[in-house]
Amino acid sequence: MSGPSPAAETPRIHTLPNGVRLVCDPAPGVHTVALVVAAGRGARCEGTRESGWSHLLEHMVFKGAAGRNARELAEAIEAGGGQMNAETGFERTVFHVRTLPEGLDGASALLSDILLRPTLDPGDLERERRVVLQEIAEAEDTPDDLVFEMAQAAAFQDQSLGRNILGDAASLARAGAPALADWRARLYAPDRLVIVASGAVDEDALLRLAERDFAAAAASATPASPAPARFTGGIRTDDKSLEQANLVFLCPGLAATDPDAWSAQVFVECLGGGMASRLFQEAREDRGLAYAVDAWGEFWSDCGIVGVFAGCEAESAPDLARLVVEQMVDLAGSPRGAELSRARAQLKAGQFMAAESLLARAEQAASQVLTHGRLVPAPEIAERIDACDASAVQRAGARLLGSGLAAAAVLGPSAAHPAAEAFRSRLQSLAGTA
The missing domain is CATH 3.30.830.10 (Metalloenzyme, LuxS/M16 peptidase-like)
Incomplete structure (x- = not known):
């Protein structure tokens, strides 16, 4: 093997009773922490009617959760020196925070709130739908984005892998607040949640935070599952x-x-x-x-x-x-x-x-x-x-x-x-x- 030797043994995977998995990955000599919560479901789980819902939901959870509005959520993270973002892909949705070690407690609580207890206010939903439609228009005006969408659609015709992760106007219009709440329960079900903290982090402390913030996540009766893909060309x-x-x-x-x-x-x-x-x-x-x-x-x-x-x-x-x-x-x-x-x-x-x-x-x-x-x-x-x-x-x-x-x-x-x-x-x- 020609590569570096590991500085320590491979971190362990801990599993909470509800299926949420947790990895603590200490890194010596650093002064910050990266906290990631990955949901192992994404746009591939969508049918034609739900196209774009996973990405829209990712937007919506930042608009309010557990009694705090979008500004209060942002202020809570940034007050501890943190930065927060998320990304929706075909097979997973990833939320992440970079913060100081003393900000890890608040970051864990906040990510738990937005994933498990988002407000999903209908007024916010209507505004965010317009934002996503602008995002779609921007992608269509960017040639080296659009050509990739065209190729993907040709490769996987009439399948979720061939549809734009952002969705379209018709499918986004069908995403009312109750429907999106049901979609959240299926997409972020605990059996597919993985929490990882890398950097200046203690394993026992992280376990306590995960049990406090994620152990109560309820399993969905009908989890979303992707259909098998077929490359059509x-x-x-x-x-x-x-x-x-x-x-x-x-x-x-x-x-x-x-x-x-x-x-x-x-x-x-x-x-x-x-x-x-x-x-x-x-x-x-x-x-x-x-x-x-x-x-x-x-x-x-x-x-x-x-x-x-x-x-x-x-x-x-x-x-x-x-x-x-x-x-x-x-x-x-x-x-x-x-x-x-x-x-x-x-x-x-x-x-x-x-x-x-x-x-x-x-x-x-x-x-x-x-x-x-x-x-x-x-x-x-x-x-x-x-x-x-x-x-x-x-x-x-x-x-x-x-x-x-x-x-x-x-x-x-x-x-x-x-x-x-x-x-x-x-x-x-x-x-x-x-």
Whole structure:
């Protein structure tokens, strides 16, 4: 194993009687605490009628809880030197506070209030609905946001994974206060809540706070559960007057718990994970086809995606699409030793650097508990990455490309639109050689 040795044993997971899980992660030499409460349900649990409700609920719980209004909630956190925020994703909703150690007591109580006892005032709801509609409009006016939404919709047609996390006007209009209260009970049910505190924190003290603030959370009779996802593939194009074409190409990926998940991440890193990656060197440096080009992967509970984003001149888009496929297929067939070593080093560095940020560290621990049911020590992560040799990456690449399925989105001048079909048809013709 080539990586740092842990400074202490892996923190323990404690489970309250109602199913809430708790992790205390002390970090020596720091003077603040990151407190995270992650609910292991998100936008994937929504049907068409509830699209956007999880994100709207995340907004609403900050408007008032347990007798305090939005201003009083903010003042309570900031008076203790804290900062608070939240984020809704497809599979989880994460609330977090950064604070001084003496602010942890109040931060725990406040997060408990907003998750378990939000006011959900109808007047606030109407105003916040308008705020979210403005957020949707802003995303639609941002090309490099919109093109990702288009590609996601093409990849998972008529499924929650293919819908905008923000929802739409019709679905948001259906979210009355009583309906949103029921949705809260299902989304933030205790069996899927994970609390993590990283930094200057004492385990016994944290346990007392968790028992005080979260032990009374009631289980929902009908918890929301996501439907299995199916990568359908497809094409989306939109003619907009832009200086550059924005392109997103997607292939089916792997689940976070798949044995080949780390090898798939090495594949992605080799493909487009930095300035030394294949796509940056081939598409930008050698051929000048794109100014921006990179690859990424998403790894959910039962599926994933591998994607490439690029910004380029419209006339170059079809050539760029074909180049992307050719590099993917060549990488799946014959990864090079030097690029594998670079990719493994980059992935390990990213993991270890994240562990040096208290907030990232707490969020990573919560994600591991929700995904794997346990904490994954840094040495084990490094060993898994180091095990991704050429044969493992070839195997992952064959799985990623083997179906021949693809999704593509092109936003910009019409001259770029053929790139979508160029990517799909080229992948279908070459997939069998991967």
